[in-house]
Amino acid sequence: MTEQAVPGEPDRAPEPAGDVDGEAILAVRDVAKHFGGIHAVDGASFEVRRGSITALIGPNGAGKTTLFNIVTGFQRGDRGEVIYDGASIFRRPPHVIARRRMVRTFQITKALAAMPVIDNMTLAAPDQPGEKLTGLIFRAPAARRREKEVHERAHELLDVFGLREKADDYAGTLSGGQRKLLELARALMVEPRLVLLDEPMAGVNPSLGRKLLDHMHTLRDRDGVTFLFIEHDMDVVMAHSDEVIVMAQGATIASGPPEEVRNDRAVIDAYLGASVA
Amino acid sequence: MTPLAVSLDVFGSLDFWIGVGLLAATYGIFTLGLQLNVGFTGVINFGQAGFMAIGAYTMAILVVEAEISFWLALGASILVAMAAGLIIGLPSLRLRADYFAIVTIAFAEIIRYTAVNARELTGGSQGIGGFDGAFLDLSDLMLEGLDSFGLGDQFLLPLLIVAVAVFGLLTVGMYFLQRSPWGRVLRAIREDEDAARALGKNAFAYKLQSISIAAALGAVAGWFLALNLAFISPTQFDPLFTFLGFAVLILGGLANYFGVILGAIILWTLLEGLRLMDLPLDASQTAALRYVLVGLVLIGLMAFRPQGMLGKRQEMVLGD
Secondary structure, rough: OOOOOOOOOOOOOOOOOOOOOOOOOEEEEEEEEOOOOEEEEEEEEEEOOOOOOOEEOOOOOOOOHHHHHHHHOOOOOOOOEEEEEOOOOOOOOHHHHHHOOOOOOOOOOOOOOOOOOOHHHOOOOOHHHHHOOHHHHHHHHHHHHHHHHHHHHHOOOOOOOOOOOHOOOOOHHHHHHHHHHHHHHHHOOOOOOOEEOOOOOOOOOHHHHHHHEEEEEEHHHHHHEEEEEEEHHHHHHHHOOOEEEEOOOOOEEEEEHHHHHHHHHHHHHHHOOOOOO | OOOOOOOOOOOOOOHHHHHHHHHHHHHHHHHHHHHHHHHOOOOOOOOOOHHHHHHHHHHHHHHHHOOOHHHHHHHHHHHHHHHHHHHHHHHHOOHHHHHHHHHHHHHHHHHHHHEEEEEEEEHHHHHOOOOOHHHHHHHHHHHHHHHHHOOOOOOOOOHHHHHHHHHHHHHHHHHHHHHOOOHHHHHHHHOOOOHHHHHOOOOHHHHHHHHHOOOOOOOOHHHHHHHHHHHEOOOOHHHHHHHHHHHHHHHHHHOOHHHHHHHHHHHHHHHHHHOOOOOOHHHHHHHHHHHHHHHHHHHHHHOOOOOOOOOOOOHHOOOO
C-alpha cells in the first residue's frame, strides 16, 4: 500500500487544458438540479480564484446550499460539470472529494456531540493508516506515529481557536459559537486547499464571529487556503470577500468584486424582488 | 414442602453456575456484535440470531455432511457469516437505520425458515447433531486435568473454560479496536454520518465492516450454543434471542464492551435462576414469570439508570 491518501481511488487525469485557467481552483459550469418540478439549481456557472475569499450570496431559496451540496458530492447534479484543481469532481462521492482536500461545513453545525473535542479534531486528519483494519494490524507503528503527529496538530489548532481547555469535554457541551469554531478548526485538520463554509456567521455572537473572520484571513494569507462561503450579512460580505458570486432562482446572475456587484442592476432587482427576466 | 416456600438451593450448585456461565459467555459474544453495531456504529442490527444460525449450521453441516475437520469448519463458518453480513449490508446499509433494522430481522427469519425447510441439509425441525466429536476429545483431555481438582465429573466445565476465555479475549480485542483510529471513525458515523463523509470517511465501507465483524461474532456465539447442547435446531435461532441480546446490551450499557459482560451475567442468572428455582408454580407459569421479571428489571433500569450499568449518561444525553 502506498502513502497516498486514497488507495485504489486514483485521481482522475486532469481535464484538457483550456477548460480551466490555472488561476481557478474551482470551476462550476452550467450545473442544474431539480427536485420534481422545482429547479433548485438551474444553470449555475462560476469560478473561484485560487487563494481568494469568495462569497456566495443570494436571496433565500436561490439554491446556494443545494449548489454546495452538489459541489461537495452530497447531492448528485442533473447536468453540468465541476472542475476542482484541474480534474472533474462532478457526481463523485463526498469522501472522495474531501480526500482531495476540499472540505465543507454545514449550515447547521455538525459537531460530533457525544465525542470529545479532541476526537472531533483527530478524526479529521487524513492519511491515518490506523483507520483501516489492515493498516491497524500491518502498519501499527506508522499508525501510532501518525496519531502522535495528529494530536500535536490538533492541540495547536485548538490553541489558535481558543478551545484548548475544552479538548477533553464532549463537543455537545460547547456553545453554538464554539461549535462553529470547532467545525472550522476540524475542517483545517483535513489540511484543505479549499474550504466551503455554509453560513459561518449564523448564530455566532459578534466577537466570536470577528475571530472566525480573522482566522479566515490568516489562513488565506499564511497558508494560501481558498475560501468560498455562503453569507447573508452584507457588511461581512462587503468587508471580507475578494469576489462575490450572486445567485437568484437557481442561476448565477452576477460575479465580481464586492463594489461592482453591489451596484449591479440584476442583483438589486433580485434582492428587491423585481422580476428577473 | 409448604405451598408458598421458595427454595434458593439452586444458587448453591456448581451445575447451575456452569450453565449460567456458558449461556452468559455465548450470548455475551453474541452481544459484542450488537454493541459494535448499535453502540458504536449507530447501525441497528435485529438479525444477530440469523448470523448465529449461519455460524452454527455451517459448522455442523460441514462436519456432519461434508466430513471436514471440526477446526476447519469453525474457520469456514466465520467466513460464511461474514459473507452473509456483506450480502445483507451491500444493498441495504444505505437505508436509514430503522429500515435497515427491518431488513435484518427479515434476513434472520429467512435463515431460520430455511433451516426448518431444507431438511436434507439441516435436519429440519428435528435439528442436527453429531458434529462435536473433535471438541469432545479436547474436552476429555481437559477433564483429565480437572480431575486432579476433583472436578473430573463436571462434563461441561471444559466448554465453559473455553467459552469464557474466548469471550474475554474477544471483549478485550473489541475494546482495543474501539480505541483505535478505526473505532473513532465508527463513532463519528454513529454521531453524524454526513459529518464523517465531509471529512473524507467512506461511511458505507465502515458500516459494512461493522456488520461483518458482528456477523463473525454471531457465528462464534453459534459454535458455543451448538457445543453446549451438542445439537442445533431452528427454534434456538428465534428472533427472541436477538432481543435477549438487546436486553444484555441495555442492562450493561450502550457503547461499553465491559457492560456486555455484566449484562450477560445478570440476565442469564435471572433467567436460569427463575427457571430452576423451586417456585410454587407450574412450568408454564414459571416460564412466563421469567420474562415478566426481565421486563420489570428493564423498566426499573430505564427509570433509574437509563444509560445502563456501565454506560455514560452524558453520551446518551448528548447523543441526539
